[in-house]
Amino acid sequence: MAVPDFQSLTLPVLKEFADGLEHPTKDIRQRVANQLGLTPEDVAEMVPSGTQTRLANRVAWAHVYMKRAGLLSSSRRGIYQITERGQEVLKSPPNRIDIEFMNKYPEFAGFRSPGALPHLKGTDPALAKIMTEGLPMSIDAAALTPDEQVHIGAARIKDNLIAQILERIKTGSPAAFERLVVDVLVAMDYGGSHEDAAQVVGKSGDGGIDGIIKQDRLGLESIYVQAKRWEGTVGRPVIQQFVGALHERKARKGVVITSSSFTKDAIQSAKDQSLTIILIDGVQLAEFMIEFGVGVSDVETIKIKRLDEDYFGEE
Numbered sequence: 001m002a003v004p005d006f007q008s009l010t011l012p013v014l015k016e017f018a019d020g021l022e023h024p025t026k027d028i029r030q031r032v033a034n035q036l037g038l039t040p041e042d043v044a045e046m047v048p049s050g051t052q053t054r055l056a057n058r059v060a061w062a063h064v065y066m067k068r069a070g071l072l073s074s075s076r077r078g079i080y081q082i083t084e085r086g087q088e089v090l091k092s093p094p095n096r097i098d099i100e101f102m103n104k105y106p107e108f109a110g111f112r113s114p115g116a117l118p119h120l121k122g123t124d125p126a127l128a129k130i131m132t133e134g135l136p137m138s139i140d141a142a143a144l145t146p147d148e149q150v151h152i153g154a155a156r157i158k159d160n161l162i163a164q165i166l167e168r169i170k171t172g173s174p175a176a177f178e179r180l181v182v183d184v185l186v187a188m189d190y191g192g193s194h195e196d197a198a199q200v201v202g203k204s205g206d207g208g209i210d211g212i213i214k215q216d217r218l219g220l221e222s223i224y225v226q227a228k229r230w231e232g233t234v235g236r237p238v239i240q241q242f243v244g245a246l247h248e249r250k251a252r253k254g255v256v257i258t259s260s261s262f263t264k265d266a267i268q269s270a271k272d273q274s275l276t277i278i279l280i281d282g283v284q285l286a287e288f289m290i291e292f293g294v295g296v297s298d299v300e301t302i303k304i305k306r307l308d309e310d311y312f313g314e315e
Helices: 006-015 025-036 040-044 054-068 084-091 106-112 125-133 146-171 174-187 194-200 236-248 264-272 282-292
Strands: 072-076 079-082 211-214 222-228 253-258 276-280
Touching: 006 025, 006 054, 006 084, 025 040, 025 054, 025 079, 054 072, 054 106, 054 146, 079 084, 146 282, 174 222, 174 282, 222 236, 236 253, 236 264, 236 276, 253 282, 264 276, 276 282
Parallel strands: 222 253, 253 276
Antiparallel strands: 072 079, 211 222
């Protein structure tokens, strides 16, 4: 049989964790292959890019999605274990664990919501719904245009990459986060040289200010920065303290960068100021990292071409 799609593999993968022990993904791949009776040829089939096997790719996606749904947990990279929620599912297992099934869990639904990720803003609502909820079982994938299929696939890959970035930031040290912020600011052409930016960001906070960077290479104007790897949501008091520190220095611009998110009151407080206050939450920071190539690398580039009507036009 051919390797099933990742949603069809999700339940078989979960079953292999029924013993409650930790397992590396490479072991689960082989056990799933045995469970489904896949042939050596099936197991060896590669994805079009040739970078990994189709089975490895789809089993990995099954792990990722079940972790977002709280069915699996991961204490370290590549090692997973079933959760209490996952054990409950296996007590009366459904015929299939797909995106529609996992959407009943708030963590998963929130992760897949159109408003949760900036890159889905402005997307056609119908297409965004498919991107976040998956393709309904009643609709054949062939019903989508090739362009829609490409966009859906790219959005899902980006969703997962953003989640991986945020996980890595969360488990890293405060010093690592400060270095990451410096790398992102320099990649965005702020802060002058990397050495200049590194000297002023991540220093001991003074009234909520962690550093000062140049808005341009000439240093004609400075931007005050607060960059912290917060565990919880950043509230209004943090913004007010930062604004107060800016007023003391007669500064006009400031940026608050967090690895988590901001409360509505914090966002409104930043908007209400006479100063220019930019808030960058964890998701937006991950977006910048992807856009400017910080902490990520290209796996494959696919060029999509269209017919040049001018070339074939009548003279």
